[in-house]
Amino acid sequence: MPTRRYGTGLAVAALAAGLGLAAPAMAQVKIAFIDPLSGAMAPIGEHGVKHFQYMIDKINAKGGVNGQKMELITFDNKLSPQETVIAAQKAIDAGARILTLGNGSGAAAAMIDFVNKHNDRNPGKEVVYLNYAAVDPAFTNDKCSYWHFRWDAHSDIKMQALTSYMKGKPGIKKVYLINQDYSFGHAVRKAANEMVKAKRPDVQIVGDELHPLAKITDFAPYVAKIKASGADSVITGNWGSDIALLLKAAADANLQVDWYTYYAGGAGGPTAIKQTGLKDRVFQITEGHANVNTPENHAWEQDFRKKSAGQGWWYPRVRNEMEMLAKAMNEAKSNNPKVFAEKLRGMKYKLIYGTEAYMRAEDHQFFQDMYISNLTPLAGDMKFDEENTGWGWRTAAKIPMGNTDVPTTCKMAKPS
Template identity: 50%
Template sequence: MKKAHFLLTGAAIAVALACGAAPASAQTVKIAFIDPLSGMMGSLGTNELRSWQYAADIANQQDWTGGPKLEVVGFDNNLSPQQSLTLLREAADQGIRYIVQGNGSSVGLALEDAVAKYNERNPGKELVYLNYGAIDPAMTNAKCSFWQFSLDANSDMKMEALTSYLAKNPSVKKVYLIDQDYSFGHDVARAAKEDLERKRPDIQIVGDEFHPLAKVKDFSPYASKIKASGADTVITGNWGSDLALLIKAGKDAGVTANYYTYYATTTGVPTAMGAAGAGRVKYIGYFGPNTPGNPPQADQVFDGFKKKYNDDLSMIATYTGIALLSKAFKQTHSTDPVKVAKALEGMKVQSLNGMVQMRADDHQLQQPLVITTWVKADGKVVKHDQENTGYGWRTDAVLDAASATLPTTCQMKRPE
């Protein structure tokens, strides 16, 4: 990876940190990526690390920051909250002031709390946590923090939009819920039941299943239950290998229900689906690569990433995060985390899915959402396939940010 770095001696770095923030143009700002880079979720984490690094490369080449260069450094947490806290301390000890993480709300909640406590104990050495995928609603509600910024729509926001869409479909009559057994999975199931009861009380919930996170290697028993239930619709918050293996098992078992997912675009899932998922696997999220009206740079970024890594960009929140951080550096003429965090509040940037805004009240990004279906790529409506399968995501609906905007209970405690 080509990067232009301004190198500082150890003494110069020490002086810069002691003085708060060095002149912006004199710095290389390191960003710690704390997520799985090995194990069952390792391929997903590797893709996401490259996504952050690729976006940072674009920012460096185009001087988005107005001076400082960006470098994203990977830390393998093995999807463990405890190990993530150890890595957070290691990153802080190395002088890294910006943290990114997105796999697992159990990790995200631990980091959010740890960052807030660290900052209370270490004034002048504060950390900022950019959360690109841990979407437990508590992170921007009851447990919100000034130092955490959520770049993805939380699970309640996505379910609000999804159930409004499903409520208009009379063919949806029996829904099976299957999720990972931790806080995020339980939030997905809770929101699905509450929202469907409110919008379509005639829909029958025929299954409400939880399974261990990243430990199940054979989902055939679960697929058999889904088939036996007679469900016409499956709603799942599963991600990574848990989603890929679930869909594969459903294919093998002859499950004919439509799957509505949060994460079917993530690494490994498209290959597991192949032709068997065509027309049946759906995705609710903040970006569709084939959405009409995407900003022009979307195709450029997708094509460039594919050319460099022979892989697909699966998380555009990484691009959004670099765009926000860069604009804050440029706007404040500083890389000081306190100044940058304050600048991020209410900030708008143009991302790959259009104009987005970081809501100041709770640090929850407000952005449009899409509902897409896995279909055969035709080079026109579906220009981008995924994982060289010949299949990609057809955008069925584009929902403006207001369709998923929810009130917040956040009581933000800001530094003086």
């Protein structure tokens, strides 16, 4: 069911009032947000909604796109590929031609298939899928599609960066892998196995675990196993409740290891990290974080936290996605995906952190500087903590865009 948010309605109403109700029936550009809004992963989806609403409010305050306002409509896909396809169809029926989805590569794969088929069958009514978080490498390699654009670095890029960082840590002797049992978790596991062996042949992989996605409520048995393996480091791509509960169980058992993660910053993660006292021992690889030191970033973070009850700006990529989308639409002077998609391909974009990034035309993968950061008590020029713990993310290493440039096997079929 499309659950139109009251917030959206209010914001639109307020805007309309502000404009003196100049255009009573002004058409809206609908952005359909499809992600889990119920179940274990719902907190992740809910926070995603706040990001998109914030961006849309900003874009609308600047005049919208081509004289039209953007409007967010949200759909709950319950993390299921089938529900995703149903939600996408509903979104299109409701008039949306821009779809965005992030969580769950299973859902994202279904979305890419759906969008490809839909666009083949409905020429003139093309829709576009903007992917802000699903990082299975296949989406910009073998399964690449002209109608799919990805703003997050894919799993292999992240693993490349993490393992390069681990290469410089001689203390690492035994590594444990624990991942979710679906396409993304498999991708992380495969990449970790290959890259750790290539870069650190001396390191032993003492565990290679797969567990069901978003089903486990008690990770204590897994933590006991990690402990028994004698690992000194854990690599995990877990996200949402799966990383928060894993860290919580580790905190309960006082498991002292280094964590190399993709998403330790999600809801509940920082609290558990502080509880175990893992100062400087939990690393995450992201495209940015609250304490990257530019005045623009600080101002952004401050403003967003004021509007979201203190929760931080998790997804710099949502900002990149929405600003580039608005730019492409305005430059193309069209809100038709078929026209503005051309503008997105190869688009250069200046990040809030001051450096430049771009959307690679061959595979529609966004390339940007990546940051490895660790959670540590606020000190020096660190301004923002997480979940009121007094601990915040501090950059441990910055990987310049040039070093993240992995080749692609994509053979993009351009629509006629």
